[in-house]
Amino acid sequence: MNGISLPAPNDTGAAAAPGWLPMLHTAMLQLAAALSPSIYTPDVRHVVASGICSATAQAAPRFLALAGLLSLVIVHIVVVTAQSYGLSQFALSTVIRVLVVELLPLAAALFVSLRLSPDAASPTVGPHADSLAGVVSRFVLVILLTTASGVIALILAYLSVYGFTPWGLSAFTRTIGQVFDPLVLMALALKTLLFAASVATLAGTARLFGLLIAVETLMLVAEFF
Amino acid sequence: MDRETAAVSNAERKALALIALTVLLIVAFIVYVMAARGVFEPTQRLVLIGDNSEGVRPGMDLGFAGFPIGRVNRVELAADGNVRILIDVPTKDARWLRTSSVFTLERSLVGDAHLRAFSAIADDPPLPPDAERPVLRGDASEQIPQVLATARSLLANLERLTAEDSPLSATLGHVESVTGRMRGRHGALSGVLGSEENARKLIIALDRTNNLLAKTDTRVFGEGGMLSESQAAVVQLQGLLREARDSLRQVDAILADAQIIAGDTRSASADLQALRSEVETSLRKAGQLIDEINNKWPFARDAEIRLP
Numbered sequence: 337m338n339g340i341s342l343p344a345p346n347d348t349g350a351a352a353a354p355g356w357l358p359m360l361h362t363a364m365l366q367l368a369a370a371l372s373p374s375i376y377t378p379d380v381r382h383v384v385a386s387g388i389c390s391a392t393a394q395a396a397p398r399f400l401a402l403a404g405l406l407s408l409v410i411v412h413i414v415v416v417t418a419q420s421y422g423l424s425q426f427a428l429s430t431v432i433r434v435l436v437v438e439l440l441p442l443a444a445a446l447f448v449s450l451r452l453s454p455d456a457a458s459p460t461v462g463p464h465a466d467s468l469a470g471v472v473s474r475f476v477l478v479i480l481l482t483t484a485s486g487v488i489a490l491i492l493a494y495l496s497v498y499g500f501t502p503w504g505l506s507a508f509t510r511t512i513g514q515v516f517d518p519l520v521l522m523a524l525a526l527k528t529l530l531f532a533a534s535v536a537t538l539a540g541t542a543r544l545f546g547l548l549i550a551v552e553t554l555m556l557v558a559e560f561f
Numbered sequence: 562m563d564r565e566t567a568a569v570s571n572a573e574r575k576a577l578a579l580i581a582l583t584v585l586l587i588v589a590f591i592v593y594v595m596a597a598r599g600v601f602e603p604t605q606r607l608v609l610i611g612d613n614s615e616g617v618r619p620g621m622d623l624g625f626a627g628f629p630i631g632r633v634n635r636v637e638l639a640a641d642g643n644v645r646i647l648i649d650v651p652t653k654d655a656r657w658l659r660t661s662s663v664f665t666l667e668r669s670l671v672g673d674a675h676l677r678a679f680s681a682i683a684d685d686p687p688l689p690p691d692a693e694r695p696v697l698r699g700d701a702s703e704q705i706p707q708v709l710a711t712a713r714s715l716l717a718n719l720e721r722l723t724a725e726d727s728p729l730s731a732t733l734g735h736v737e738s739v740t741g742r743m744r745g746r747h748g749a750l751s752g753v754l755g756s757e758e759n760a761r762k763l764i765i766a767l768d769r770t771n772n773l774l775a776k777t778d779t780r781v782f783g784e785g786g787m788l789s790e791s792q793a794a795v796v797q798l799q800g801l802l803r804e805a806r807d808s809l810r811q812v813d814a815i816l817a818d819a820q821i822i823a824g825d826t827r828s829a830s831a832d833l834q835a836l837r838s839e840v841e842t843s844l845r846k847a848g849q850l851i852d853e854i855n856n857k858w859p860f861a862r863d864a865e866i867r868l869p
Contacts, residue, residue: 385576392579426672476576480583487586510629513597521594522836 346440356543368534374400380465387469389479395451396484402484403443407435411489411496428508429494431555433516436486437524437559438552444481445531445548448474449539471536478532491532527555568725578603587604599632604649605690607631609664611698614644616674625649625678630654646676646696667699824831 369375376384406481409414413432418427450473490512498504516524594599598620607623614636623631630651639645650658661681669675676696688694722729743752749761754760780786 353757381573385572388576388579389572423672476580476583479587483583483586483590487590509593509597510622512594513599513632514622516594516597517620521591 349493350375359538359541360544363518363533366467366471366537367533370475371470375468377524380467380468383465387466387473388476389453390474391448391478395477399444399451399481400484400488402447403440403481405493406443406487407440407481407485407489408491408496410435410439428493428497428511429515433520434492435493437515437520438556440485440489441482441524441528441531442548442552444485445478445535446545448478448481449535449544449548452477452539470539473534474539475532478535479528482528482531487529523555523559526549530558562729565613599649599651603652605652605656605679606634607648607650607695608691608695609646609648609689610639611644611666611696613698614638614641614646616668617646617676621673621676623650623664623676623678624655625657625680625785630657630678648676648797656687659683659685660688660692662688662692662694664696665699669803729732775854 381505399514414431414434415424415427418430452470455470494504498508534544534547534551537546570646619633619635621633622629623633631648631654632648634648635647637645637647657680658678658681660679662678665677665679667675721727724730739752744754745747745757746749747757747764750760750763751757754763779786786846801834848852
């Protein structure tokens with residue numbers, strides 16, 4: 337593989353409970369391998385593509401349905417509560433900030449990590465190719481689900497607040513512009529990438545959740561302080 | 562083998578389509594957000610100058626008649642200590658701003674601050690780019706200490722008013738006693754006059770006054786009353802006056818005659834003067850004659866005066 341060897345899932349230094357550093361080292365190696373174009377031979381590419389397709393087919397419909405339902409419920413609760421307190425002008429920005437920026441990326445990462453553990457990949461070509469397929473498919477899937485669920489949440493929020501009319505689009509666009517300032521946009525992109533990388537490399541380990549919470553906390557600190 | 566190859570090519574195409582869809586969604590969202598933040602819109606700069614930028618943050622709207630027509634781009638502190646709020650106003654919305662427009666920064670107790678523009682005179686020239694205008698502040702929370710101080714003094718006054726020995730309490734006690742008396746037989750009259758006895762006396766006095774008025778009506782205005790007699794007297798008096806006027810006219814004529822008589826008397830008086838002088842002359846001569854006779858014998862007398 338042109339000098340780049342893909343570490344196997346069980347190639348970590350300590351067998352039972354590897355420390356943080358060896359685990360992160362292995363994760364970095366997996367990411368480096370996944371980002372190396374030379375590793376994608378036709379066979380590997382086929383396995384990775386199959387992994388992406390099967391993972392998407394396995395997780396995307398359920399997650400998007402659940403995300404849509406969750407978004408609808410939360411949007412309705414927030415909008416009705418805000419209206420009852422006379423603060424309806426803040427409802428939309430609150431919903432967008434809570435759902436799209438905070439909840440849905442975390443939910444997508446948790447869903448992918450729970451649904452697609454490394455054991456779920458079927459060995460057809462070999463352990464290295466399977467491992468690579470799992471890493472890439474989880475990485476792509478977290479980003480895909482975060483993006484798609486965010487878009488669905490935005491559409492549902494618009495429909496909940498303004499109904500089936502195009503005349504609220506101007507105000508909605510302005511609210512989007514106010515919520516997604518450059519800092520929030522960068523924090524969202526960085527958080528999604530870190531979630532995707534964490535889930536891609538550390539899925540199935542107990543330390544993934546600690547890492548996800550650490551990333552979320554870090555992003556909140558960067559966003560609000 | 563062909564089936565496997567077909568499956569591979571389908572999987573790769575699907576995977577690429579998924580990744581392309583994801584990238585497309587991300588790019589479209591970023592472009593949408595940039596458009597929402599006005600990146601692709603031509604704008605003109607408006608600078609609002611105030612003394613406090615509290616509540617102002619980049620990205621907040623400048624409202625006009627409830628519609629957002631601008632967005633705060635930056636807030637900076639000038640060298641003279643004033644605050645400069647730099648606002649980007651889209652060129653298509655800048656027509657609402659005039660040279661006479663007024664800008665306010667309002668802060669409420671709940672929620673964000675609001676920047677608002679008011680253009681009262683629509684015929685004024687449009688606001689030029691990079692215009693600097695003062696911003697007026699209306700801050701509800703700044704009034705809280707004053708409101709609290711006023712409320713405290715008001716409560717103290719209220720406490721003083723409602724104390725047990727306060728004038729208001731005594732007044733209310735008096736009002737209670739007065740209203741208590743008003744519940745008696747003579748109603749409000751007892752409350753005003755102080756007792757039932759006084760009210761009863763007043764009512765008796767009123768009755769007597771009514772009787773008196775009835776009698777007076779009979780005596781004065783009735784048949785043969787004082788007023789009718791007075792009218793007859795006035796008629797008689799008018800007759801007397803007419804007679805007096807005639808008498809006076811006669812007196813006037815008499816006086817005219819007297820005046821004529823007086824003129825005659827005056828001329829007669831001038832003749833009397835000459836007669837008087839003649840009489841005096843005659844008397845003086847008679848006196849001289851008597852003196853001469855007295856000096857003659859036998860009427861002569863010793864006129865010598867002898868001293869004792």
